[in-house]
Amino acid sequence: MIHSQLVDEFILRIYGLVERNLNLTLDDIKALPKVGLTFDFRCVEGWEIKDTQWQGARVRDILLLAKPLSNAKYVIFKSGDYTITLSLDKIMQDDVILAYEYMGKPLTKEKGGPIRLVFPSQYCYESVKWLREIELTDIYKEGTGKRIALSRIGKNNA
Numbered sequence: 444m445i446h447s448q449l450v451d452e453f454i455l456r457i458y459g460l461v462e463r464n465l466n467l468t469l470d471d472i473k474a475l476p477k478v479g480l481t482f483d484f485r486c487v488e489g490w491e492i493k494d495t496q497w498q499g500a501r502v503r504d505i506l507l508l509a510k511p512l513s514n515a516k517y518v519i520f521k522s523g524d525y526t527i528t529l530s531l532d533k534i535m536q537d538d539v540i541l542a543y544e545y546m547g548k549p550l551t552k553e554k555g556g557p558i559r560l561v562f563p564s565q566y567c568y569e570s571v572k573w574l575r576e577i578e579l580t581d582i583y584k585e586g587t588g589k590r591i592a593l594s595r596i597g598k599n600n601a
């Protein structure tokens with residue numbers, strides 16, 4: 444089936460300051476413990492969706508497979524040119540997940556599928572949709588996502 448071939452082609456790349464570079468399939472990610480989160484999703488543009496429900500795997504569990512090196516400090520989540528940089532400390536917390544389900548159903552392409560970065564304390568633009576790569580670094584390099592998202596509403600700061 445064409446659909447399952449497309450799903451099988453999905454690869455999440457993890458590289459940079461790790462002991463092992465990884466190429467994970469969606470099945471690899473689904474094999475990790477499944478975690479659920481419920482929170483109100485607020486966009487800086489002013490809208491809100493109450494009680495959004497997400498399920499997926501912890502970023503921590505995924506990174507522990509790759510084994511971050513001791514000098515790794517920052518984690519860059521990438522979807523093509525859209526990137527978000529967060530501290531390793533932050534994203535190793537319990538409630539930071541790569542979601543593959545939304546409201547009890549597989550995450551649709553429109554909603555950022557097959558996987559999307561989700562955690563309750565995030566800014567809307569930190570919820571990287573269509574996530575493809577995770578890079579660990581020791582130097583902070585600001586991501587492009589905040590600027591891209593804010594330029595849609597004509598703001599430079601939020």
Ligand SMILES: Nc1nc2c(c(=O)[nH]1)N[C@H]1C(S)=C(S)[C@@H](COP(=O)(O)O)O[C@H]1N2
Nearest residue numbers: 486522525553554567568570571572573592
């Ligand atoms: N790859 C990517 N992810 C993204 C964005 C984007 O432009 N590209 N926009 C962000 C912003 S600002 C918001 S509000 C949400 C929108 O998510 P939704 O489609 O579920 O409403 O996606 C976030 N993730």
Ligand SMILES: [Mo]
Nearest residue numbers: 486487567568
């Ligand atoms: Mo947003």
